[in-house]
Every structure is written in C-alpha cells, then in structure tokens.
Amino acid sequence: MDISVEELTSVDKEVTLKAKREDLQEDFDKAYKKYKAQIQLPGFRPGKVPMGMIKKRFGNEIEQEEISNIVQKIFEKEVVPEYEPIGETEMLDFSWENDELEVKFKIGSKPEIEISDLSKIKVNKMVHDVSDDEVAEEIERTLEREGNWEDVEEAATDDSKVIVDVQTLDADGNPVEGDMDEGQEIDLRQDGAEDFRKELSGKKPGDVVEMELGGGDEKDRFRVTIKKVQKLNKAELNDELIESQSNGEAEDEEQFKSYIKSRMQEYYDQTAEDLFKNDVADALVEAHEFEVPETFVAQIQGSYVDQLKQQQGGQLPEHFDAEQYKAGMKDRAVREAKWSFISQKLQETFEDIEIKPEDIDEHLAMEAARYGMPADQLKQYYAQQPQMLEQLRSSIRENKVFDILQDKVKINEMGKDEYREQQEKKDKKNK
Amino acid sequence: MSVIIKPVITEKLSRLQEEGKYTFEVAKNASKPEIKVAVEAAYPGVKVAKINTAIMPSKPKGRYTRSGYQGGRTKVWKKAIVTIKEGEIDFFAEI
Numbered sequence A: 001m002d003i004s005v006e007e008l009t010s011v012d013k014e015v016t017l018k019a020k021r022e023d024l025q026e027d028f029d030k031a032y033k034k035y036k037a038q039i040q041l042p043g044f045r046p047g048k049v050p051m052g053m054i055k056k057r058f059g060n061e062i063e064q065e066e067i068s069n070i071v072q073k074i075f076e077k078e079v080v081p082e083y084e085p086i087g088e089t090e091m092l093d094f095s096w097e098n099d100e101l102e103v104k105f106k107i108g109s110k111p112e113i114e115i116s117d118l119s120k121i122k123v124n125k126m127v128h129d130v131s132d133d134e135v136a137e138e139i140e141r142t143l144e145r146e147g148n149w150e151d152v153e154e155a156a157t158d159d160s161k162v163i164v165d166v167q168t169l170d171a172d173g174n175p176v177e178g179d180m181d182e183g184q185e186i187d188l189r190q191d192g193a194e195d196f197r198k199e200l201s202g203k204k205p206g207d208v209v210e211m212e213l214g215g216g217d218e219k220d221r222f223r224v225t226i227k228k229v230q231k232l233n234k235a236e237l238n239d240e241l242i243e244s245q246s247n248g249e250a251e252d253e254e255q256f257k258s259y260i261k262s263r264m265q266e267y268y269d270q271t272a273e274d275l276f277k278n279d280v281a282d283a284l285v286e287a288h289e290f291e292v293p294e295t296f297v298a299q300i301q302g303s304y305v306d307q308l309k310q311q312q313g314g315q316l317p318e319h320f321d322a323e324q325y326k327a328g329m330k331d332r333a334v335r336e337a338k339w340s341f342i343s344q345k346l347q348e349t350f351e352d353i354e355i356k357p358e359d360i361d362e363h364l365a366m367e368a369a370r371y372g373m374p375a376d377q378l379k380q381y382y383a384q385q386p387q388m389l390e391q392l393r394s395s396i397r398e399n400k401v402f403d404i405l406q407d408k409v410k411i412n413e414m415g416k417d418e419y420r421e422q423q424e425k426k427d428k429k430n431k
Numbered sequence B: 001m002s003v004i005i006k007p008v009i010t011e012k013l014s015r016l017q018e019e020g021k022y023t024f025e026v027a028k029n030a031s032k033p034e035i036k037v038a039v040e041a042a043y044p045g046v047k048v049a050k051i052n053t054a055i056m057p058s059k060p061k062g063r064y065t066r067s068g069y070q071g072g073r074t075k076v077w078k079k080a081i082v083t084i085k086e087g088e089i090d091f092f093a094e095i
Helices: A021-038 A051-083 A132-146 A191-200 A239-245 A253-287 A294-311 A322-328 A330-349 A357-371 A375-384 A386-408 A416-430 B011-017 B032-042
Strands: A002-007 A012-020 A086-097 A100-108 A122-126 A148-152 A161-169 A175-187 A208-213 A220-233 A410-414 B004-007 B021-026 B047-056 B063-065 B068-070 B077-086
Touching (some): A012 A021, A122 A416, A132 A239, A132 A253, A357 A386, B011 B021
Antiparallel strands (some): A012 A100, A086 A100, A208 A220
C-alpha cells in the first residue's frame, strides 16, 4: 500500500492511496472466510458452499466491500495520526480496475497560527449603568402591559386602540368582493401604525374612512369602518402587582424599583458580555491572516443547513437550494472556522485553563438561572447526553479564554449610545 | 421441450464435479445419446465420456396451513450425471 500526499494549499492536502491485488489478497481471503460461514445456498448446508463457488458468485461484492473497509482502516491508522485531518474529508476519486486500487482524498490540516501581541488588539466594550429614569420607564411599560383596554364612545387619540373592519377597494373606489377583514385591532401607539394614526385619530365609533396605503404606483385603497375605540387603563402599582411582577421578591415600591433595576442591569451586563465576546473574536480574526482548510469550512456550512433544518422543524422548505444557501454563508463560515482555530490555539497557549468540577457547577448554575430551571434538572439533562457535556466543556473552556483575553487585550469602554454608533460604523464598513 | 432443463448444484454434486462429473436435470423422455448431443452443444469444447441417468421418484410433501394440512407430492424428474473426458463446464459463466 502506497500513500502519497500532495499539498494543494498550506492547509489543504490531497492524499492518494495506491495498492495492488497482492497487497490486499490477505484481507480478501479473510473476508471470504468470514462470508463462507454466513452464505446460505439451496443444496448446501450452511458454511459448506465451496470457496470457488463463492468467489464466482459473490466475489465482486465481497471484494468491493472489503476494499472500502481496508481504505477506511488505512485512513484511520495511517493518515489520521500523521496528518490530523480537520473537517469533513472529501473523497475525490475511487477506482478499482485491473487489480489496481487508487483512492484520492482531500483533507484539511490545522493551520499554523502565530498569536500576535494581544495587548495591541483594541476592542470596544459597552458599559452601561441603568439609571433611575430607565427604571421608571420600564415600570411605566409594565403598568401599560398589565393594564386593560376599555371601550369608550370618545374620538380616538394617538394613544387609543381601534377595532375596525377593513374593506379593500379597487382603483375606482368600488369594494372588492371577498376582500374584507373584520375586527382588525390597530394599536395607534405603535410605530408601524403611523398612517392609521394620521387618518383615524379624532374619529369616533361608526365613522367610515377611506384611505390609501403604500407609496408610488403600488397604492392600495381601503375603506375602514371604525367599530370600537378603546382607551388604555393603566394598571395600578399596588402590592399585588408588585408581588406578581417580581415573583414575590419585592414587597413595596422601593424594593420593586431596585428589583427592576437589578434585572435590567443584569440584562445589560449579559448583553455587553456577549457583544464583547463577539467583538474580541472579530478583532482577533481580523488580526490574524491565515488559510483555513476548505473541508472544515464545508463542514461548518453543512452544520448551518442542519441548524436551519432543525429550526424549520426537521424539514427544509420546498425548492430550498442548499448550495446557494451555503455559498451565502461562506464568509460567516470562514470567520467561524478562523475563530475556532484561534480559540484552540489560545487554549493551548494560556495556562490555567483546565476545567475543574466547580467550573461546571458554576456554569450550570448560571445557565439554570438564565433558563429558569432547577440546576439539578439541567445537570441530569447533561449527564444523559455525553455529546452535550463535551459541548458544555468546550464552552466553559472558551469562556475561560474570554476571561483571560479580557485582561490581555486593550479594552475601550464606552457608553451604550456611543457603542451603538461605533457598531453601526463598523457594519457599514464591512458592507 | 429442450433436453437440458437446468444444472443441479448441491453440496454432494459439487464434490462430484472435482471428478469431472456434472449433473443436470433433463427432460424425462430424453435418452442418453440425446443428452450427450445437448451437453456438447451447450458447452463448446466439452467431450462427454459417459452418462448415467436416474428417474427421481416423487415424494410426498406437505405443509400445515391455517386451513389444515395441505398435502401434495414432488414432481418426478430425470437426473443425468455427465462424465466428461475433455474440457470444463462453468455453470456460473453466464452470471
């Protein structure tokens, strides 16, 4: 058996396996022996079919199967330890003709990365302290959400909700038959309801308004009949509401405010943390120039399709063009591939990244709090799923990498609005 | 009806093949000279030395089904063991 390797790029290799019948004969004989015991032919007791007859009747199939076994075995024994393929190995060519075997694979290998000086990498980080005003706004929103709508006989205002029948009209203003939506609720406070706000504000129940929606040539005409006008009665901030909204943690208004404040702060901190991780990864990917194996990128692209499939409930939409989707996701996949190599390299570089049992407990407790389920239940769930546990470990390891990175890279702290501006600029630049 | 119906391949008969004896199911009314001609025509390059024939008797054969025992008998057939002095027969050449 002959193994030769050709380098396509610094990270993509083409491996060729060549073999002659003599090299494989021993394995073939073993395979024949194995099948001899299993083959059943009428006229023969099991295992008593003559070898010559087996070779004549089943030889091709047995040899083909044995070849693919041998190729796999050799690939795992000889190629994997030496070249450590990454991603999905692709078979380019397979031929078994005139007693000569030739198989070609494309494998990806781990790129060599030199981690650059981390202290030179600048990353923006959002820092935001929740103010009392924001708390007051949030409480106001809660009261509105918990309030109820009451039918009134007054004219609608910008803060009302109207219940209307909408009849589509054709170009001449005649109703289109069958195109009637009854009992539509329109909340005039919403941003998207601007046109309705303009037309319906000041109208009373029973009023009929003809209006046009959309711009340019695509104008749609409607006849809107107002059936009801509703006014919002905000909920009262009383003990009952405070208890139900804080899951029993707050007892009076002051406690409720501090409860809301801590929840909002937690949310902002978590968001800032997530964004920071994203930004650090982006910055590091940008700071390191290296090639990633195509096979690995292809694997990530494949996983995107799987994810999409899962999101769609196990089935891809009809006429879905997976290749096109993959092509569209290529940049993202390359970025993810690069980050994965950088992260691996960082994990090797940094010391003190070992996972201790406390780390797992801590991580589980955090996740449990996030999803609002008991930590024990989550622990049990992970215990039943070994692959998930591996994922958990790698995500803890990655978190540790981020913790260390936080100390090493240069962080530029900024407020929420400034951060958003910076982010928008960055997005524009990328486009 | 053609003289040779099909080759018979069993454990015992494939042992006989090593001695150059090949077995066929043949038409019940076929004579030894007819079988010789038919074999030599079907397998070019083969010379037949000797033919032994036997009429295989019918045997009772039945099975138990939901509606009780279904009886029957196997058919009567003629077996021809052809000894060859020249050439070789490969029953699986066409497969």
